[in-house]
Structures are given as structure tokens and as C-alpha cells.
Amino acid sequence: MRLLKILERMLAAIPVALGVAVLAFLFLRFLPGDPVQIMLGDTKVSQQQVTALRHELNLDEPIGSQLVHFFGQLLHGQLGTSIIKDQSVSSLIGGALPATIELTLATVFVALLIALPVGILSALYQGSWLDRVVLSGALLGVSMPSFWFGLLLILLFAVEAHLLPTSGRISPTLLVERHTGFMLIDTLLAGNVRAFVDALKHLVLPALTLGVVFAAVLARVIRSSMIEALHRQYVTTARAKGVRERVVIIKHALRNALIPAVTVAGLQVGELLGGNMIVETIFAWPGVGRLVVNSIFARDYVVVQAAVMLYAITYVGVNLLVDVLYTVLNPRIVL
Amino acid sequence: MSTRRLVPAQRLAAGPLKPIAAAWSVVRRVLRRPVGWVATGTVAGYIVLAVLAPLLAPYASDATDLAARLAPPGAHHWFGTDALGRDIFSRVLYGARVSLLVGFLTVTITSVFGTLLGAFAGFVRGPFDTVTARFTEILQAFPYLIFAIGMMAFLGPGFWNLIWALSLKGWVEFYRLARGEALAQSETEYVEAARALGQRRVRTLFREMLPNIVPSILVLGTLRIGYFMVLEASLSFLGVGIPPSIPAWGSMVAEGRDVLFIAWWVSTIPGIALLVLVLAINLLGERLQEVLDPHRKVVS
Numbered sequence: 259m260r261l262l263k264i265l266e267r268m269l270a271a272i273p274v275a276l277g278v279a280v281l282a283f284l285f286l287r288f289l290p291g292d293p294v295q296i297m298l299g300d301t302k303v304s305q306q307q308v309t310a311l312r313h314e315l316n317l318d319e320p321i322g323s324q325l326v327h328f329f330g331q332l333l334h335g336q337l338g339t340s341i342i343k344d345q346s347v348s349s350l351i352g353g354a355l356p357a358t359i360e361l362t363l364a365t366v367f368v369a370l371l372i373a374l375p376v377g378i379l380s381a382l383y384q385g386s387w388l389d390r391v392v393l394s395g396a397l398l399g400v401s402m403p404s405f406w407f408g409l410l411l412i413l414l415f416a417v418e419a420h421l422l423p424t425s426g427r428i429s430p431t432l433l434v435e436r437h438t439g440f441m442l443i444d445t446l447l448a449g450n451v452r453a454f455v456d457a458l459k460h461l462v463l464p465a466l467t468l469g470v471v472f473a474a475v476l477a478r479v480i481r482s483s484m485i486e487a488l489h490r491q492y493v494t495t496a497r498a499k500g501v502r503e504r505v506v507i508i509k510h511a512l513r514n515a516l517i518p519a520v521t522v523a524g525l526q527v528g529e530l531l532g533g534n535m536i537v538e539t540i541f542a543w544p545g546v547g548r549l550v551v552n553s554i555f556a557r558d559y560v561v562v563q564a565a566v567m568l569y570a571i572t573y574v575g576v577n578l579l580v581d582v583l584y585t586v587l588n589p590r591i592v593l
Numbered sequence: 594m595s596t597r598r599l600v601p602a603q604r605l606a607a608g609p610l611k612p613i614a615a616a617w618s619v620v621r622r623v624l625r626r627p628v629g630w631v632a633t634g635t636v637a638g639y640i641v642l643a644v645l646a647p648l649l650a651p652y653a654s655d656a657t658d659l660a661a662r663l664a665p666p667g668a669h670h671w672f673g674t675d676a677l678g679r680d681i682f683s684r685v686l687y688g689a690r691v692s693l694l695v696g697f698l699t700v701t702i703t704s705v706f707g708t709l710l711g712a713f714a715g716f717v718r719g720p721f722d723t724v725t726a727r728f729t730e731i732l733q734a735f736p737y738l739i740f741a742i743g744m745m746a747f748l749g750p751g752f753w754n755l756i757w758a759l760s761l762k763g764w765v766e767f768y769r770l771a772r773g774e775a776l777a778q779s780e781t782e783y784v785e786a787a788r789a790l791g792q793r794r795v796r797t798l799f800r801e802m803l804p805n806i807v808p809s810i811l812v813l814g815t816l817r818i819g820y821f822m823v824l825e826a827s828l829s830f831l832g833v834g835i836p837p838s839i840p841a842w843g844s845m846v847a848e849g850r851d852v853l854f855i856a857w858w859v860s861t862i863p864g865i866a867l868l869v870l871v872l873a874i875n876l877l878g879e880r881l882q883e884v885l886d887p888h889r890k891v892v893s
Contacts, residue, residue, distance in 0.1 A: 277731035285743065397879070401871040403823045405830045406846055406864030409853060413861070417854050532738030536827055540850075550739070551831060554746040566743045570734040 264582050271578045275571055282567035283328050298557075311341070315560070337564035342556045347564045351546060356439030357427060358534060358545030361468070364461050365530065368469025369476055376473075377480025378512065384485055392477060399474025404533050408467040408540040415463060425542035428457045464541040468533050472526065479522040480515065487515040517584065524580030528573050622884045629880045635873035643689035650683035654840045663856045673858040675848055681858065684840040685866050691752075691841040692870065695825040696818040699759045704814045706760075707767025712806055714768070715775025716798050726772070729765045737762060738827060745833040755834050759821055770813055774806045808885040815878035819871040826867055842867045 294312050312318050315338075316327050331338065337347035380392040416424040427441045428434065432453045434444050442461070445454040487493065488511050496506045535547035542548070546565055553561040623629040642649065651671075658678035666673040672681035714722040732740075744758035778784055779802075787797045828834030829843030837844060842863040849860025 273727065274730050274734060277727070278734050281731060281735075285747070397875055398868075398872060401819060401823075401868060401875050403826055403830075403843075403846075403864060403867055403871070405827055405843070406860070406867065409846065409850060409860050409864070413853060413857055417857075528733075528736035529738075532736040535738060535742065536831070539831060550742070554742065554833060559746070562743060562746055566735065566739055569736055569739050573736060574734045 260585055264585055267581050267585075268578060271574055275574050278570040278574065279329070279332060279567060280325070282563055282570070283325060285563055285566070314339075338560040340553075340558055340561050342553075342558045347561050350549060350561060351565060351568065353439070354544060354546045354549045357441070357543060358538070358547060360440050360442065361461070361464055361534065361538070361543060361545060362530065364465035365468040365472060368465050369472040372470065372473035373476035373480055377477040378484055378507070380477070381481045381484035381488065381515075382507070389481075392481070396474040396478045399471055400478075402471055402474075404467055404471050405536045405540060407471065408463070408537055411463050411467055412540075422463055423456075423460050424463070427460050427543065428453060429460075432456055464537050464543055467537050467540070468530065471533065472530060475526055475529075476519065476523060479519045483515040483518040484511060487511040490514070521580055521584060524577050527576045531569050531572065619881075619884060623877070623880050626880065628876055632873045632876035632880060635869065636877060639689055639870050639873075640693060642686055643693050646683075646686040646690060650680075650686045652680035652683045654684050654687040655679065655838075656683075663852060663859070665856070666858055666862075672862045673856070675845070675859045676852055676856075681845070681862055684845060685842070685863055687840045688842040688845060688863060688866065689870070691835055691839060692822045692825065692867065695752075695755065695759070696822040696874075698756055699763055699821045700814050700818050702756070702760045703763035703817070704767045704810055707764030708771040708803075708806065708810050710764070711768035711771030711773075712775045712798060712803055715772040716779065716794075716802065718776075722772070725768070729768055732762050732765050735762065738824060741824060741828055742831065742833055745828055750833060750836040752835060752839065755825060755828065758828075759824060763817070763821065766813060766817065767810060770809055771806050774809060775802055778802050778805060812878060812882045812886055815881055816875060819874040819878070822867065822871055822874075 294308055294315070294317060298308065298311070309318075316324050319327065335348065337351070339346050340350055343350065376392050380389045383389055412424050415422045423429065428445075432450070434441070434448050434450060434453050434457075437444050437447050441457040442454065445451075445457050488507075490511075492514075493506060493510050496510045497503075501510075531547075534545065535551060537543065538545045538547035539551050546568075550562055550565045553559070553565070624633060656679060658674065658680075660678065661670065661674050662678040663676060664670050664674040664678070670680050670682065672685060674680055675684075710725060714725045735743075740762050741758045744761060745754065748754040748758060775798075784797060784801055787801050792801075825834055826841070826843030826846070829841045830847045832844070832847065834843060835841035845863035846860045849856070849858075849863075852859055
């Protein structure tokens with residue numbers, strides 16, 4: 259029965275994913291002006307080249323067959339070719355993806371490292387000064403523009419204290435062969451400890467910028483769901499049975515409190531992906547977000563279109579995963 | 594916490610109080626706690642400064658003084674000057690206009706459109722509801738900043754382009770909230786009573802249901818103002834928001850990036866202006882929520 263529910267939820271995600279693709283498709287076609295002219299901008303080109311480009315993007319076909327063509331390409335895993343770089347969009351995004359994943363994982367790590375203890379403690383001492391400090395800090399974090407916070411961190415840790423590098427993934431003097439694209443893994447594979455430490459240092463500030471803001475959201479959710487869990491009967495029962503307080507908190511309350519926290523975290527993935535774009539720009543982090551921003555300025559809209567679609571599909575996928583996890587973790591939930 | 598008097602949203606809106614009297618009573622209760630009046634005062638202060646910017650600003654927002662480039666904060670330039678010698682204090686004052694206008698305009702557009710559409714969908718149900726609900730699911734899949742950046746990439750920088758880029762997706766949250774409330778309310782006794790009494794459906798929607806949705810929309814709307822302001826600033830920071838000819842906090846922070854190592858004030862000060870305003874608005878939103886909607890959390 260539960261398997262059926264999960265299957266149903268997965269099927270429901272398909273039309274959304276299709277809708278996302280159609281919307282991304284329309285993106286390039288239904289905006290004011292001729293996309294080819296917009297993309298070429300001020301560069302002087304012959305009418306022949308314009309026609310050639312229009313043909314390459316299938317813009318000279320009727321809209322229906324354009325859509326069929328678009329989905330046909332998608333099914334083959336083709337996202338088109340970058341106009342500026344003469345490289346396939348999938349290889350461009352594929353090349354940038356590991357950097358973004360590395361940064362995102364580090365961000366989630368930082369966020370959990372802050373939000374878990376802070377959220378739990380604040381729930382345990384609800385109404386105390388500690389709780390108030392946490393709540394105010396969380397509100398501050400939620401209100402914080404991440405682009406400004408990133409610059410502030412650069413100012414403090416790089417400009418004033420000279421502790422950490424301000425941009426890039428690794429110092430340009432260190433050469434590391436690319437195997438996986440994940441800098442931390444590649445440096446270890448090369449057996450280069452100095453490069454590993456250097457890469458780790460480069461990761462700190464961007465991960466902190468995004469992680470602190472994300473932690474603010476998470477801490478609030480963990481706090482409120484923890485408070486709710488602590489008032490449940492199973493906690494009272496566990497305490498009455500004489501279970502040690504630490505075990506009650508971690509095994510009984512926290513486990514249940516984490517379920518809603520995971521859902522909210524899933525919904526926040528969109529914010530996280532958007533934040534990536536800002537932080538990658540500030541720290542010159544060669545990931546997908548920076549690729550998109552650079553492509554916008556280069557008017558390379560084929561890349562923008564593909565990346566925006568990819569972001570949306572990722573969002574749908576993550577939330578589907580969260581929903582499925584939800585059912586697995588808590589069998590009482592009916593989707 | 595338990596001593597505070599909690600007034601259910603229903604009584605507040607659908608009771609005998611006239612809308613103005615109801616609004617006044619909400620304001621009074623918001624101001625009852627220090628958090629309420631500090632937040633309200635801060636936001637009101639920003640509005641006054643923004644409106645009076647031409648009178649208060651010591652310099653024109655675009656007046657360059659190359660002799661006083663990157664002057665640190667001091668007696669002549671309270672917040673210092675930027676790389677072109679423009680007075681940052683004056684520019685921060687003018688920048689408040691952009692942020693406030695974008696925040697309020699976008700929330701007005703999105704809340705009215707989203708609430709009406711959502712309440713209507715939840716009220717009539719059927720295919721209209723299914724189609725619009727599916728459509729919002731698709732829109733929600735696009736991360737907000739990415740959607741807005743994509744839109745701005747095509748529309749080009751500009752004040753109204755920005756408002757439309759934000760609004761095109763911003764109504765979704767209001768739609769979902771209003772739709773959910775409308776669905777829940779159509780099961781309640783007073784809606785059934787109106788139906789049984791033979792009241793016209795449109796009248797039921799506008800007179801019985803919408804007034805009860807307003808308090809939650811108000812809370813969400815307030816919190817969204819701050820969110821839209823940060824979005825606008827992020828877009829302007831990336832160079833795809835407000836055009837450079839208009840002083841905006843986001844683009845000011847971006848301009849300071851190149852001189853971060855020698856002049857900390859250029860980036861830092863506009864950012865603080867934004868942070869304080871957004872914080873005040875969010876505090877106000879939370880306070881409103883305590884007053885209007887004590888049992889629910891509209892936004893986590």
C-alpha cells in the first residue's frame with residue numbers, strides 16, 4: 259500500500275516536470291523581440307548568419323514542430339549548443355556541476371552543524387535568554403542579504419585578517435589533475451595534502467556565507483518541531499519509564515522532530531540553488547550558478563534556458579525524494 | 594505568553610467592527626509590545642526619509658566629485674563617498690525609495706491577484722481549480738532568484754521590468770494560501786448558512802469568505818515585502834535589476850566590491866541600510882502574526 263502511494267507521488271511529479279520543460283521552452287520564444295537579434299546584440303553579422311543561427315535553433319519551424327524537436331533533443335539528453343563557446347550545453351553544465359555540488363554539500367554541512375545544536379538547545383530551554391538570542395539571531399539570518407554577508411566575510415577574514423582566500427577553488431599556483439571535478443577528492447587522489455588544505459580553505463567562506471543563512475531557517479524549524487515533539491505523550495512515557503534524559507531527547511524527541519525539518523529543508527532547496535548563484539559570483543566559484551550569470555551577460559540564452567530548466571527539475575526531484583523519505587520514515591503519513 | 598489576549602481572526606474581520614475600526618484595533622495591538630513599535634517606527638522612519646530624500650540629501654544622488662573620491666565617512670560625507678566621489682549618504686536615502694517602492698508595489702500586485710485567483714479557485718473548485726493549482730506547482734518548481742534572473746535577462750534592466758519579473762511568480766504564495774483557506778472555509782457553518790439562505794455565490798465569496806482570508810494574507814504580505822526587497826537588491830547586485838542610472842542599494846554594494854580592499858564603507862553601508870529595513874519588516878510581520886493569527890504559522 260505504501261509502495262503504491264510512493265509510486266503515485268512519483269507519477270504526479272511527471273506532469274510538473276513536463277510543464278517545467280514546456281515553460282523553459284516558451285521562455286526563449288514568447289518574449290518581446292526576436293531571440294536571435296537579442297542574442298547577437300550589437301555584433302555586426304550578415305543576414306546569412308542570422309538565418310543560419312535561426313535555423314540552428316529551429317526557430318524557422320512552426321512552434322508545434324519546434325516543441326517536438328525540443329523534447330526529442332531532451333530525450334537524447336541534448337540541451338543544445340552554446341552560441342558563444344561552441345560547446346555543447348550539457349558538457350558546459352557537466353563541467354561546472356561538481357563545483358556546485360561540492361559547495362552545496364559543504365553549505366548543508368555548515369548549516370546542520372550550526373542549526374542542529376542551536377535548535378535543540380533553544381527548544382530545551384524555551385523562553386530562556388538563550389532561546390531569545392537564538393530566535394533573534396535566526397531572524398537576523400533570515401533577513402540577511404547573502405551577497406552582502408559574503409562581502410562582509412571577505413572583508414573580515416580575507417582583507418583584515420588575511421586568513422582565507424577570497425576567490426576561486428584553489429590557488430592558481432597549485433596544479434591538480436581533474437578526475438572527478440570535486441576539488442577535495444581530486445587533491446586527495448593526487449596525494450597532495452597541501453593542495454587539499456588549500457582547497458578546503460577556499461571552500462570555507464562561500465560555504466559559510468550560504469550556510470549561515472540556511473542555518474537560520476533550519477534552526478527555527480528544528481526548534482519548533484522539537485518543542486512540539488517534547489510535549490508529546492511518548493516523551494512523557496519514556497521519561498516515566500525512567501529512560502535517561504539524554505536518550506529521551508535524542509532517540510525519542512529528536513528523531514520525530516527531524517521529519518518536519520527535512521520537509522522544510524527540501525522546500526528550501528530552491529532558495530539554496532538561487533543563493534548559489536550569488537555566492538558563486540562573489541567568490542568566483544566556477545559552478546553552474548556562475549555559468550548562468552556569465553551566460554546572461556554574454557547573451558548565451560541557450561545555456562540560460564537549459565540551466566534554469568535543470569534547476570527546476572532538481573527542485574522537483576529533491577522534493578519528490580523528501581516526500582518519499584517522509585513516507586519511509588513515518589509510515590503513518592499518507593501522501 | 595499565556596496571559597496575552599488572543600483574538601480569533603474570524604471575530605476580528607467578520608464581526609460588527611467596520612474595516613477602519615478593525616484596522617485601527619490591529620495597529621493598537623501591534624504597538625502594545627516594544628517589538629511592535631520599534632519595528633513600526635523603523636519602517637515609518639525609512640518611509641519618511643525616502644519621501645523627503647530630495648530635501649534631506651546634502652548632495653545630488655548622481656553628483657560626482659572626483660577630488661573627493663573614496664573619502665572615508667566624516668563631517669563632509671557622513672557615509673563617505675564611492676569611487677566616483679558620489680556622496681553615499683545621499684545615495685542611501687534615494688536608494689530607500691527604490692527598495693520601498695519595489696517591495697510595496699510587488700506585494701500589492703501579487704497579493705491582490707493571487708488572493709482573488711486563489712479564493713475563487715478554492716470556492717468554485719472543479720477544472721478551474723485543478724488547472725490553476727497545477728500551473729502554480731510548475732511555477733513553484735523554478736527557484737525564485739533563478740526565475741527572476743531569467744526573466745530579467747530577457748526583459749533587460751528597468752524598474753517596471755523588475756516589478757513584472759518579480760510579480761510573474763510572486764502571486765503563487767498568495768494563491769496557495771487563499772485557496773487553502775477558501776477550501777477549508779467552504780466546509781464551515783457560516784458559509785453553509787449563507788448558501789442555505791440563498792445568498793448569491795459571488796456575494797458569499799466576497800462578503801463571507803474573503804474577509805476571513807485577509808488577516809493571513811496581511812501577515813504573508815508583510816513578510817513578502819522584505820523578501821522582495823532582498824530579491825530586488827540581489828538582482829541589482831548582479832547587474833540585472835534596477836538600471837545603474839537609479840541609485841539602488843544592491844547595485845551600490847556591487848560598485849563597492851571592486852574597492853572592498855581599500856574602502857570598506859562603499860559596500861558595507863548600503864547593505865546595512867537594507868538589512869535594518871528588512872529586519873524591521875520581518876519583525877513587524879511576526880508581530881502581526883501574533884496579533885492576527887496566533888494559532889497558525891503562515892510562513893516558516
